[in-house]
Amino acid sequence: MIGELAVREALMRWLDARTDPVVDQLFLKGFEYQGQRIAIAGQQGIMKPRSLQAAISIRTAYTEPTQTPPYADSVGADGLQRYKYRGDDPNHYDNRALRRAFQDRLPIVWFVGVARGRYEPIYPVYVIADDPANLEFTLAVDEGQRHLGTGDLSVDARAYALRLTKQRLHQPIFRRQVLLAYDGKCSICRLKHLELLDAAHILADGKPNGQPVVPNGISLCKIHHAAFDANLLGIRPDLTLHVRDDVLQETDGWMLAGGIQGVHNTSLEILPRARALRPDTERLEERYAEFLAYT
Known part of the structure; x- marks a missing residue:
């Protein structure tokens, strides 16, 4: 029997060395x-x-925006992620296998569909x-969560x-899904260097419709993302761009002229x-109303 911890550490080193941040089933068959x-x-x-x-x-398999996920994995009131059992039998073979990882405090990898x-x-x-009553496990996705405990945590915790x-x-996950949907390009200027791209929220996280889902996101380069967040430019519901009037009147270098002012009344490219x-x-519509109120 091979070492439980050693093989996991080797797996994570193997994943660290991958060239594509996103993996597919063929890639996953190659671990030795x-x-x-x-x-x-x-x-x-x-x-x-x-x-x-x-x-x-x-x-966790990818779920299209118009479909319902097969399992209701969610974040608990304590801020910690839950992962549903396989089926409704706590003693199912798979549930016992994940429970063993819990009991032995072993790290696992979560492959999330993007x-x-x-x-x-x-x-x-x-x-x-492990919560058999609710047919779910509680996960720590960061070392800082491992020793918090679960359930009745303080407000700060x-x-x-x-x-x-x-x-x-x-x-x-939101960033990866958005960049994949937009072919890894800025929707305004077509820049395709992933290290210079962001997944911009249309409605901010924390708003009623501000969920991290692709229809609430747009792939933007860091310049256009910052301009959008700062309300230098807005995106109309018809997907055309509106640069703020006072910004259009400014005189500055070529970045402002071509990168910001030059996109006024154009449409999203990607x-x-x-x-x-x-x-x-x-x-x-909601976000554009915020932009107009700001101007």
């Missing part, structure tokens, strides 16, 4: 440890290789509580836990192919 091929992600959500005693990974057949690996993740969940899980992934009209 000491010359032995190890299955690290199956078709079901919880994966335990035959050579291990505990689950090594969990998987497009059809493509996954963002989140690691290391730890199972820190809940806020801290939630902030880490957003930083380590929701924000990177949009997702799938209509369900395009900017939501109602969200755009």
